[in-house]
Amino acid sequence: MDSTRNIAVALSEMARQQPETVAIRCPSGRDAQGRRRWDRCLTYAELDRRSDAIARGLLACGFARGERCALMVRPGPELFALMFALFKAGIVPVLIDPGIGRRALGQCLAEAAPSGFIGIPLAHAARLLLGWARASVRRTVTVGRIAPWGGLRLDQVEAMGRERRDPLCIGDADDLAAILFTSGSTGPPKGVCYRHRHFRAQVDMLREAFGIEPGGVDLPTFPPFALFDPALGLTSVIPDMDPTRPAKADPAGLVEAIERHGIVQMFGSPALLDVLGRHGVAHGVKLSSLRRVTSAGAPVRFDIVARMQRILPPEARIWTPYGATECLPVAVIEGRELAETRIATEAGAGTCVGRPLARNLVRLIAITDAPIADWSETRPVAPGEVGEITVTGPSTTDRYHNRPDADAAAKIRERLPDGTVRIVHRMGDLGWLDDHGRLWFCGRKAQRVETAEGTLHTEQVEPVFNRHPAVRRCALVGVGTRPNQRPVLVVEPEGRPGRRERARLTAALFELGRQHAHTRRIRDILFHPALPVDIRHNAKIDREHLAAWAARRLRR
Numbered sequence: 001m002d003s004t005r006n007i008a009v010a011l012s013e014m015a016r017q018q019p020e021t022v023a024i025r026c027p028s029g030r031d032a033q034g035r036r037r038w039d040r041c042l043t044y045a046e047l048d049r050r051s052d053a054i055a056r057g058l059l060a061c062g063f064a065r066g067e068r069c070a071l072m073v074r075p076g077p078e079l080f081a082l083m084f085a086l087f088k089a090g091i092v093p094v095l096i097d098p099g100i101g102r103r104a105l106g107q108c109l110a111e112a113a114p115s116g117f118i119g120i121p122l123a124h125a126a127r128l129l130l131g132w133a134r135a136s137v138r139r140t141v142t143v144g145r146i147a148p149w150g151g152l153r154l155d156q157v158e159a160m161g162r163e164r165r166d167p168l169c170i171g172d173a174d175d176l177a178a179i180l181f182t183s184g185s186t187g188p189p190k191g192v193c194y195r196h197r198h199f200r201a202q203v204d205m206l207r208e209a210f211g212i213e214p215g216g217v218d219l220p221t222f223p224p225f226a227l228f229d230p231a232l233g234l235t236s237v238i239p240d241m242d243p244t245r246p247a248k249a250d251p252a253g254l255v256e257a258i259e260r261h262g263i264v265q266m267f268g269s270p271a272l273l274d275v276l277g278r279h280g281v282a283h284g285v286k287l288s289s290l291r292r293v294t295s296a297g298a299p300v301r302f303d304i305v306a307r308m309q310r311i312l313p314p315e316a317r318i319w320t321p322y323g324a325t326e327c328l329p330v331a332v333i334e335g336r337e338l339a340e341t342r343i344a345t346e347a348g349a350g351t352c353v354g355r356p357l358a359r360n361l362v363r364l365i366a367i368t369d370a371p372i373a374d375w376s377e378t379r380p381v382a383p384g385e386v387g388e389i390t391v392t393g394p395s396t397t398d399r400y401h402n403r404p405d406a407d408a409a410a411k412i413r414e415r416l417p418d419g420t421v422r423i424v425h426r427m428g429d430l431g432w433l434d435d436h437g438r439l440w441f442c443g444r445k446a447q448r449v450e451t452a453e454g455t456l457h458t459e460q461v462e463p464v465f466n467r468h469p470a471v472r473r474c475a476l477v478g479v480g481t482r483p484n485q486r487p488v489l490v491v492e493p494e495g496r497p498g499r500r501e502r503a504r505l506t507a508a509l510f511e512l513g514r515q516h517a518h519t520r521r522i523r524d525i526l527f528h529p530a531l532p533v534d535i536r537h538n539a540k541i542d543r544e545h546l547a548a549w550a551a552r553r554l555r556r
Helices: 009-016 044-060 077-091 102-112 121-131 154-162 196-210 251-261 270-282 300-309 335-340 344-346 403-412 459-467 499-514 543-555
Strands: 022-026 040-041 069-072 094-095 118-119 139-142 176-179 191-195 219-222 235-237 265-267 292-293 317-320 323-324 329-334 352-355 361-365 387-392 411-415 423-433 439-444 450-452 455-456 471-479 486-493 524-527
Touching: 009 044, 009 411, 022 044, 022 077, 022 191, 022 196, 040 044, 040 077, 040 524, 044 069, 044 077, 044 154, 069 077, 069 102, 077 094, 094 459, 102 121, 102 176, 102 191, 118 121, 121 139, 154 411, 176 196, 176 459, 196 329, 196 439, 219 251, 251 270, 270 300, 300 317, 300 335, 317 335, 323 335, 344 352, 344 459, 361 423, 403 411, 439 459, 450 471, 450 486, 455 459, 459 471, 459 499, 471 543, 486 499, 499 524, 524 543
Parallel strands: 022 235, 069 094, 069 118, 094 176, 118 139, 219 235, 219 265, 265 292, 292 317, 486 524
Antiparallel strands: 022 040, 176 191, 323 329, 329 352, 352 439, 361 387, 387 423, 411 423, 423 439, 450 455, 471 486
16 A cells, blocks of 8 residues: 555545445344344445545535544444545544543534534534534534535535546645544543554554455444445444444344354454353354454453354454554454463453554653653663553654643654654553563553552552452552552442342452452452443543542542
8 A cells, every 4th residue: 555645545446446345334224024224335436436526525615625624423324435535635534532421522622623514413403502613613514404504415515526526635644634532531532633644554554463355344333443444445334333332232233233244354342342242152142254353442351352252263363452542553462362361461460462563663661650752861661560651653643633731741752863753652551571572561551559568550450350250340549649549449240249249259359369469458349330431442441530439438
């Protein structure tokens, strides 16, 4: 793939190679017998033509190359066509996870200050009612049949562009392609600035890491990942689910989609794979077409991988790539190798996330919360020592939108011997490298617990206790201020144990903790009915919220 050009060129290349291949297939209700219909489809040729027409129509109605445009459209043919149309026109889409809440969403839009707003009627109604981006939005497009608030409908924009021949995909790889907001699971959401070269690098790295070839059928349960499919030559089958609540997905509906369309690969958050695996094992499901499953968003527990392996064919692979919105993928590990690391993880080593991809340079530096302006100010850690994970590579983004404070906290400039400067991203995660070159994730830097007896890291503590079959999951939190925090383990049990069962479980957990020097420091165990999790993957535990909850409980 030519890395010097607009990412949308990849779609046009695939449209020439496989014009009649279905690019996207979406559910469209149910038939008379109650079965799902899947007749909302676009071939690669149709997607390329529609995105060309929409791109030219947007330019014709006043949108300009380089301007920012908020995009709030449900997963489906319109989202795919619009995303690639914006790329082709050189208009910068602003993508914000709708599940972050109305207030945070409004703050993100105010920060991004888009001059355009393209959305479904509900998004426009919320924009007007809540005043989202009121000071900046000047042009609007509605994806729907009505637009009582003015502006144009998408069908009108597309019709305007069909007869035009404006040149598209102008510019180069360094042009700003999109602004993608983080989920805000450990702080306020931040707009990550993606250049076209970052997207092109991601496509190449994903293809190389997982052996992806054009012609496969993908079930992407996380919409942003679906947008890679046209560049990879895959058919996207959009599942009938709420993408903001993967833990609530209907597993029977997922199985139906996989079996009906011969799904070869799928992406699912750990929470979604947990639901699917439990259902599959309970009902004797065998997903014979699946060859590749990827899961990210949080460490994937061994029991989740084991259940998925039971319902997949022997040759299938489960991959857990490590990365972040700012840099993806960084490292990757396959389920079988992950299983081999289980004993070490459950003894407190952390979670192995695999070997860094060949194009990435991963280095560990001494832990500090202070900004680091230049790489010469960093201090490397000794082999095997826990440090902050940093990465630089072709998919490493170099800045946030309008957030100099975040740039200072996460970006380091490194001058190379030839005089050029590259950006090193601080992942905000802690880890260590083993003798095999594998990276072990120990937890978020912001969530480390500093006690008078030393520092505890979440991913070196929680797996010790997650071993117990009565524990669904648990979280280490610190109560008080560093360096004299009180470590507390908050446990979400399986089922609803009574007082006696909780007492027995507490005793058993303390016994597990006494087996390792670092977990002997845990002297407080609390029970919580359902640990709060992030809105994007329903997998990252909100330990900041839990720490405040634990502090209140301990004061009683």
